[in-house]
Amino acid sequence: MRLAEIFERVVGPDAPIRFTAYDGSRAGDPNSDVALHVRTPVAVNYLVQSPNTVGLARAYVSGHLELEGDMYTALRRIEDFVLADGIDLSLRDVAAILRSVGWVKLVSRVAPPPQEVSRGRLTGLGWRHSKQRDAEVIHHHYDVSNAFYELVLGPSMTYTCAVFDEEDAAPDRVKRFDGALESAQFRKYELVSRKLGLEPGMRLLDVGCGWGGMVMHAAREHGVRALGVTLSKEQAEWAAKKIAQEGLSELAEVRHMDYRDVPDGSYDRISSIGLTEHVGARNLASYFSSLNDKLVPGGRLLNHCITRPRNDLPPMNTKGVINRYVFPDGELEGPGKLQTEMNDAGFEIRHQENLREHYALTLRHWGANLDRHWDEAVAEVGEGTARVWRLYMAGCVLGFERNVVQLHQILGVKLDGTEAHVPLRPWF
Numbered sequence: 001m002r003l004a005e006i007f008e009r010v011v012g013p014d015a016p017i018r019f020t021a022y023d024g025s026r027a028g029d030p031n032s033d034v035a036l037h038v039r040t041p042v043a044v045n046y047l048v049q050s051p052n053t054v055g056l057a058r059a060y061v062s063g064h065l066e067l068e069g070d071m072y073t074a075l076r077r078i079e080d081f082v083l084a085d086g087i088d089l090s091l092r093d094v095a096a097i098l099r100s101v102g103w104v105k106l107v108s109r110v111a112p113p114p115q116e117v118s119r120g121r122l123t124g125l126g127w128r129h130s131k132q133r134d135a136e137v138i139h140h141h142y143d144v145s146n147a148f149y150e151l152v153l154g155p156s157m158t159y160t161c162a163v164f165d166e167e168d169a170a171p172d173r174v175k176r177f178d179g180a181l182e183s184a185q186f187r188k189y190e191l192v193s194r195k196l197g198l199e200p201g202m203r204l205l206d207v208g209c210g211w212g213g214m215v216m217h218a219a220r221e222h223g224v225r226a227l228g229v230t231l232s233k234e235q236a237e238w239a240a241k242k243i244a245q246e247g248l249s250e251l252a253e254v255r256h257m258d259y260r261d262v263p264d265g266s267y268d269r270i271s272s273i274g275l276t277e278h279v280g281a282r283n284l285a286s287y288f289s290s291l292n293d294k295l296v297p298g299g300r301l302l303n304h305c306i307t308r309p310r311n312d313l314p315p316m317n318t319k320g321v322i323n324r325y326v327f328p329d330g331e332l333e334g335p336g337k338l339q340t341e342m343n344d345a346g347f348e349i350r351h352q353e354n355l356r357e358h359y360a361l362t363l364r365h366w367g368a369n370l371d372r373h374w375d376e377a378v379a380e381v382g383e384g385t386a387r388v389w390r391l392y393m394a395g396c397v398l399g400f401e402r403n404v405v406q407l408h409q410i411l412g413v414k415l416d417g418t419e420a421h422v423p424l425r426p427w428f
Helices: 003-011 041-049 053-061 071-083 091-101 119-123 131-142 146-153 180-196 213-222 233-245 281-294 321-326 335-344 356-372 374-381 383-401
Strands: 018-021 026-028 035-038 065-068 203-207 225-230 252-256 267-273 295-307 347-354 406-414
Touching (some): 053 383, 180 213, 180 267, 180 295, 180 406, 233 252, 267 281, 281 335, 295 335, 335 347, 335 406, 356 383, 356 406
Parallel strands (some): 203 225, 225 252
């Protein structure tokens, strides 16, 4: 049985994808604008040993499987046609396929590509979300290369969900590279600033500050004294140089340190933009309590993070592609769980909103940036890592569009006695 026949047995004869393989066989729609090409027998090893998205990811990241055409379109069709109803094979079909590919491919394990993080590698660093292990996880994802992130994120160097208006959100803006993403990232920082009510002279702490975007925005646009902290040494070094270049050193600072080591009781406002995903369910209570302790009475916290659409869903899938390749130890909670933990830590909740569609748009822009700079990205980080990013960003567009994941901003106030010190109606 040739590989094209196996493909048809697994997904049916009407797949809207061109399928080709190293054995010369073909299947699917010959006129499709997306194609799946099995380049080597190693791809078959991966797919037989892990007949799911992990097997596909391993084969693609390692270069033994090629997805041609627009990555988002390819993944959407695979999900809609191949994975939507599951793979329905009889025992006779399974036996025939295994005879064709050879039992040796099932029992002879092929090592995953080096971009995959094994649980064994992390176990040696201690309990999940210990300081040492968190530092290694952040290093794995964020210390890829500042030059690579500049190619993908664009001038704003902001690796969190942007906020689009109708004009910036127009579909044709994604590949025009005309500043729509940068405008939307400025709008996000300004929305956070307005929710926090930033005023000149205030002290802002931005935990998990990335490359210092919120810190610089608060200092430049609102005259705030802002400190950002990050576990990524490369981020801190990049941010320090950028702050100096912009002449903001008197107001803005980014330090390479754990947010848990920041002194308590001295900040008027705290922003947490994209950090909570790395905290872990067991640590949410202590996380929000520690942020509450760092605020003065009447202070505010704006928590911005990716969420699950329901509170009863598991926070992580250690066997999934995202936890293996992108965010080791990453955990996502439902918005109700986060709001409850904030409330129980002493915050009065004043506002919450879901920006799910905005993150799908943000990811489309990042994916377009990567495609435009593909050769440069490969030269900077290697083809395997660049492939991880192409796959991950396109897959996440689908995730946000189809409500597999969401993005919530939750605003909390540390009461001053019984006073919240906020206007009677939303002011942003």
